[in-house]
Amino acid sequence: MRSIIPILTVVAALMAIWYAGAIWMNSKWALDQAERAGVELSLSEIVTDTLAQERPVLPAPHQVVTELWQTTVEKNITSKRSLVFHGWITLSATLLGFIFGTGLGVLLAVGIVYSRAMDMSVMPWAIASQTIPILAIAPMLVVVMNTIGATDFLGKDTAEALFGTQPAFMKGLLPKAVIAAYLSFFPVVVGMVKGLRAPDAMQLDLMRTYSASGAATFWKLRLPSSMPYFFTSLKIGIAASLVGAIVAELSASPIRGLGGRMLTGSYYGQTLQIWAALIGAAVLAAALVGLIGALQRGTLRRMGMKP
């Protein structure tokens, strides 16, 4: 791999900047403490202190790694202090929202392609929906859905009847999934409209010469043509869905999930916790996008598309 050296160089540079930033930003606290205690700190003492504070302004990378290790590997995954537990809460909302959003997006795209009225009316609304800050909509939606009692997946009673106790991720899942869907349907609509319209006039004429039905044209021409667009949309959609789930967790109850960890972290000045949740979210996003990418390569290869 020839690219490994450039990549490592960039990583090393980022680390250096991060450490320098940590020393600089945390030194104020260290110096204040020393002044109050009436002692002088040497440069090496400042460095040691700034990289080992309990609530640093900017935690050093190794502190974040330690925090991640402690909250994932060393904690039982059912513990409320486990990042795996919170990651699963977020992941479940992300996936459910992604499924909703993708389904809605595909349906809308089919409607837009086949109905002129929908083409004229739906698209402007879809665009408008994305211009409204999700941060403003999320709390309102959570409140509304709480009021009408649509918060738990399957409902508490059903879940208890099925599983004995209500699984943790099901509690408060619906508002988060709806917000995740709200963000993820849009790229799917845009991509699928483009994809379903990808066949050119000649290919559509060819179907006419066969006197093909609308359904045959859809299943045999439009849908296969849209696949490359579909997967590209899914990659954007799943990342948007994760963002939606995390944003929703900032206002949802109970306060759980990666968004919840960030929120409680900021309440109590637990910067380590915030950073660990951030890294967790980034890893989750990379994994999800990677998964869709693998699915894309597999599907397109099976369809015989030129690799």
Place this chain on the structure above:
Amino acid sequence: MDQDVVIEANNLDLTFQTNDGPVHALKDVNLTINKGDFVSFIGPSGCGKTTFLRAMAALEEPSNGSITVNGMSADEARRNRAYGYVFQAAGLYPWRTIAGNIKLPLEIMGFSKAEMAEHVNKVLELVDLKGFGKKFPWQLSGGMQQRASIARALAFDADILLMDEPFGALDEIVRDHLNEQLLELWARTEKTIGFVTHSIPEAVYLSTKIVVMSPRPGRITDIIESTLPKDRSLDIRDTQEFIDIAHRVREGLRAGHGDDA
């Protein structure tokens, strides 16, 4: 008219409404094509030769006059799947194998699995692509792709084959070879072929009837019944007869332009 008439156009007019006003694509076109004819349409771009072919295929709606295919209106004939159409580009689906592409019309028309396999094998052999059924389009050369698209048009055994500059994008050597194969195929299947081209040698070499057209408005300026024997090889292009016919085609094209000035 005898019952051998396959396609008949009477005073056909076709006008496109564009943003720059109406464009008279076809004006007063009269033509009869008999069963087993190989008819070429030749003329400069904009002369309406492709539009005429598309009107036969009911891909365009005439503004005036009538066009019948197999005694029906062109649209009825389309719905009865009376013809196979070959476009300028092969237009094979990249996600289907060659055999899968040829099966496409058969699937749409509801053939059984066994029938499909049989038809696919038959037409693959007709276009000399035996053994390529499992390949994907991108694995084939341009000429082979175009042959596959001809196979696709032949797959459901329509009696009429309409071809819109099928070899226009190919180089001359490949083109000569495909022309030879097309004549062979025509002799074996006895189909009626409508063939749009802008190459004089191609038109003369292939056709039993050459329709010379001219633009603005698109109309027929000459219809030449070829005197060449049905069974011909590429060498025939060096005979005096061939040169005479080509000369007449060229005259017809020039006359069409003269009206313009």
